[in-house]
Amino acid sequence: MTTMNKLASVTRREFVAGSAATGGGLALGFHLPGIGAANAQVSAGLAPMAGEMNAWIVIGKDDTVTIRVHRSEMGQGSSTAIPQLVAEELQCDWSKVRMEFASVMRHIRENKVYVSFSTGGSQAIRGSHVYLRKAGATAREMLIRAAALGWGVPPADCRAEKGVVTHVASGRKATYGALADAAAKIAPPADVPFRADAVWNIAGQSPPRFDVPAKVDGSAVFGMDVKVPGMVHASIKQSPVFGGKVQSYDEAKVKSMPGVQAVVKLPGDGAVAVVAERYWQAKTAMDALPIVWDEGENGKVSQAAIIERLKAGLNEPGVKVRHDGDFDGAYAKAAKKVEAEYFAPFLDHACMEPMNCTASVTAGGVEVWVSTQNAEGALAAAAEAAGVPPDKVKVNLMYLGGGFGRRGRQDYVTQAVGIAKQVGKPVKLIWSREEDIQHGFYRPISMGRLQAGLDAQGNLMAYAHKVCGQSIFAYLLPHLVKDGVDASSVDGTHNQAYKMDNCKFDFVMRNSHVPVGFWRSVGSSQNAFITESFIDEVAHAAGKDPVEFRRGLLAHNKSWTNCLNMAAEKGDWGKPLPKGSGRGIAINACFGSITCHVAEVTVDARGRLKVDRVVVVLDSGHAVHPDNIAAQNESGVVYALTAMMHGEITIKDGRVEQSNFDNYPVLMFDQMPKVESYLSLTQGEWWGGVGEPSLAPLMAAVANAIFAATGKRIRSLPLKNQDLKTA
Amino acid sequence: MIDLKVNGKLHQVDAAPDTPLLWVLRDNLGLTGTKYGCGIAQCGACTVHINGQPVRACVTKLAAVGNGAVVTIEGLSNDKSHKVQEAWIAEQVPQCGYCQSGQIMAAVALLQTAPKPTDAQIEAAMTNICRCGTYQRVRKAIYRAAGIKA
Known part of the structure; x- marks a missing residue:
């Protein structure tokens, strides 16, 4: 393997580790990146930069603090949230903070000093909070020690606040700018405690985003x-x-x-x-x-043939994902059985910038x-x-x-x-827009067959979900397919919090020649729709309220229960709606966070759907920039609604039939529901992502609301192919 | 050479008359705030004003502009001080930002004809696509710029 190939493959792997990890986050405990980087720069034969505390932080004589950002900015807001998290530990003056994108050349030169540039998998914060906070906290301690050394006092008698170190007893003060050169020469301390969420005064706030001003006058430079x-x-x-x-x-x-x-x-x-x-x-x-x-041969492939292969796949046993208890035995004894099949199509990303x-x-x-x-x-x-x-x-x-x-x-x-x-x-x-839509890496086509068995009291006794679909890993990273299972294909099925004693989850891989890739929320984009629609079906079959039914399956999990309860409360669950309107709920965990939606819809006599209101409750564990999280929730709702209402890439003669926004339409301004966003934060050990989770359960919440309004169960997307007329 | 009035300045442009205004602005004049999104007048990322009217520059031929006064996002203000730009910052509207020049130009044109627009007028005027889903904030920013209490 050449160096380049090695680099490329490592990078691809890293991207996937960041993109498709199903909640794991980065392995911690490896060398702390970025600390002592000034020394590495010297050893690389380069002059150390004045005031550089480590690879992340440069403090200027004028007290400006430059914080480097290693993740791309695509609207998700991490070019503000990352500096916030570093600045929180540094305890600098936020008004003096500037951001700049980290140098990937330096990263290569200095043994991956910025860990990863991969911006996917909702990893920007949840995958880097430990080393970012350490970079800030370490620099803060170095500044305190530099001041203490200068004053001849113990560091413990000094305090760092708003970019100033103060010797508490004497009231002596020094700004970070004045201390930076001396501080940069102090050995980075090994163990520094992090500030708890409860005392945060920079993180947890919603300062204006750094990238916004350049995006209102045309000066932001895109590729x-x-x-x-x-x-x-x-x-x-x-x-x-x-x-x-x-x-x-x-x-x-x-x-x-x-x-x-x-x-x-x-x-x-x-x-x-x-x-x-x-x-x-x-x-x-x-x-x-x-x-x-x-x-070539691919020129003969049609959408119908791809779908037939998936349908046939559902009749095969597949490979085991998770089997608990005795599904077959419990299902055979069930007083009531529910079975359904679901379908989700190929989708294109259709980024605004081709x-x-x-x-x-x-x-x-x-x-x-x-x-x-x-x-x-x-x-x-x-x-x-x-x-x-x-x-x-x-x-x-x-x-x-x-x-x-x-x-x-x-x-x-x-x-x-x-x-x-x-x-x-x-x-x-x-690329033209046509090239962009016809040469994507599409959200895989997928089907699900689900079975649930209830006892006479309507309790869930047995549950099965078989996923049959195209595998992203088989296409991009075959070495990540383990025992026939692509973890991304089944994300959102077997790994949810529901208590299911007798269950089985299986996977049947059915690949086509169509290139596939990671599409916002990945496997949960199909599986949260499928799982949460089916749970709703089962709740109705059990004669139970959909919130009550879920509560029963989640009682052991406080975070999920809190999220569900807050959504039900904020979403006015149980309050009457006019005829033709309905409310639906759905909950899912992916990319480290839990999201619960309550959607309200109206379907008129002609079958026209209006999504009136969506309440989003997110538990991302911690919230660095709450307003940006609200923006991501709004964004996830719109991205999901576009897919749900219109989204469909179909194949004819081996090629994509859609080509532009006229035949691959997206949600427009006048279809935008009112979105309300709330946080239900566990504030424990885990940190979740915010870029993808709010997308995942939305389609099920809307589908369940359509059922409440019309009695029609949506098992295949997009809705443009469904007739919602009730008459 | 074809005369073209953009943001109050007269330019002599070396481009074929059937070149879309979008690409004249971007490639000949370096005004890259106006974006290419679809090329078929669907997305509105290329929205500019000609004589105060919002047009899709991707399907507007250079020859069709004639003496029309073109205003692009760069021509709204020198310092982000147009009330619509200020409202966009206050409501933190942009995410990726790629469509926002077009959104802002559409909103400015709307407020020129309807200083206190109704929701129906806003919905009729705002036909620009945003893949990040900023529509809710776009509406709030229009309210703010128009001095309408939400």
């Missing part, structure tokens, strides 16, 4: 907006059929079109690009270029400017594509116009570098 001297533009066409190859193209037809400089085939023969002075020239010529594709990357390849190395969820992955991809060692690559991380899991992949980086290498100039590659 799409990069300007590099001498830059030309590229438009790309990839094989419409996944896995197809370019057979031939007629360059002469476009060579003399205005601005056109080159027509290039991409390495691997899966795509052609036209390079022109300006983007519109490149796009116009690209559309005019005749291309003959070798579609995929793009700017690359420059010179004799000295490679430089890329890119919106990516993993700057380290982008670096590895660029090195591999250019055939240079990683230390010859510079990555400029730009703001992301949405990510949702799509930008964890680096295909656009590989392409841009491949084109730049051939044309010998900096190239900005821009």
